[in-house]
Amino acid sequence: MELRFDPSALRVWRPDEMPGEVRLQILAFMRQVWPRGFRGNDFLRGWIEAPQDDPLHVVALLPNGCVAAHAAAMRREAAAFGRTWRLGGLSGVFSFAQVRGLGWGRGVVARATELLEERGAEAALFCCDEGNVGFYGKCGWERLPGNPLTVGTPTRPETSPVMFRAVVPSGVELRERLASGTLHFGDYVW
Numbered sequence: 533m534e535l536r537f538d539p540s541a542l543r544v545w546r547p548d549e550m551p552g553e554v555r556l557q558i559l560a561f562m563r564q565v566w567p568r569g570f571r572g573n574d575f576l577r578g579w580i581e582a583p584q585d586d587p588l589h590v591v592a593l594l595p596n597g598c599v600a601a602h603a604a605a606m607r608r609e610a611a612a613f614g615r616t617w618r619l620g621g622l623s624g625v626f627s628f629a630q631v632r633g634l635g636w637g638r639g640v641v642a643r644a645t646e647l648l649e650e651r652g653a654e655a656a657l658f659c660c661d662e663g664n665v666g667f668y669g670k671c672g673w674e675r676l677p678g679n680p681l682t683v684g685t686p687t688r689p690e691t692s693p694v695m696f697r698a699v700v701p702s703g704v705e706l707r708e709r710l711a712s713g714t715l716h717f718g719d720y721v722w
């Protein structure tokens with residue numbers, strides 16, 4: 533089987549539309565690689581991304597039914613700098629280790645990024661590990677300088693790298709504001 537990225541493998545599903553066998557593969561990957569989200573009773577959780585952030589899932593599905601890669605397009609509103617911003621973001625981005633370096637990661641990120649615009653985001657942002665900043669850079673996202681997000685109650689600075697993308701011109705304004713100010717992103721980051 534040719535394992536290089538093939539755009540015809542991409543599927544887009546809302547959580548309630550995703551076939552169960554696809555959901556279980558994604559959850560099994562996440563449970564193993566990001567165990568913090570699956571502590572205690574959350575080991576049994578059936579949702580991939582927080583429903584309140586209205587996730588839309590991009591799944592790269594091989595012809596034999598195996599998931600190769602996944603990315604979710606999220607959305608949320610946040611108040612900062614005197615107004616409310618329509619924000620998008622990526623979450624749960626991964627490709628299975630066996631198919632890394634073959635374009636699947638970039639493929640799901642590219643499709644999920646398109647969805648952010650279709651879903652009305654002005655700007656999009658999310659947090660990632662230092663080791664993945666280069667990957668997202670190659671996918672057209674930029675890293676914001678400093679620590680421009682706060683999170684939680686009481687408020688604390690979010691210290692992981694923040695990747696950003698202006699989706700429409702007002703999003704450029706948000707990037708400029710974040711050069712010297714902070715945005716409170718809610719109880720948790722993507």
Ligand SMILES: CC(C)(COP(=O)(O)OP(=O)(O)OC[C@H]1O[C@@H](n2cnc3c(N)ncnc32)[C@H](O)[C@@H]1OP(=O)(O)O)[C@@H](O)C(=O)NCCC(=O)NCCS
Nearest residue numbers: 625626627632633634635636637638660663664666667670
């Ligand atoms: C990060 C990840 C999604 C990349 O997926 P992938 O399928 O290997 O990525 P691709 O093959 O599409 O790579 C696209 C480009 O990014 C580069 N790249 C991949 N991972 C990279 C990294 N960590 N740092 C810098 N560049 C990277 C590739 O070399 C390729 O570059 P090229 O265009 O010059 O050839 C994958 O390694 C993964 O699932 N990691 C574990 C889970 C994880 O950390 N997810 C991110 C959560 S924020």
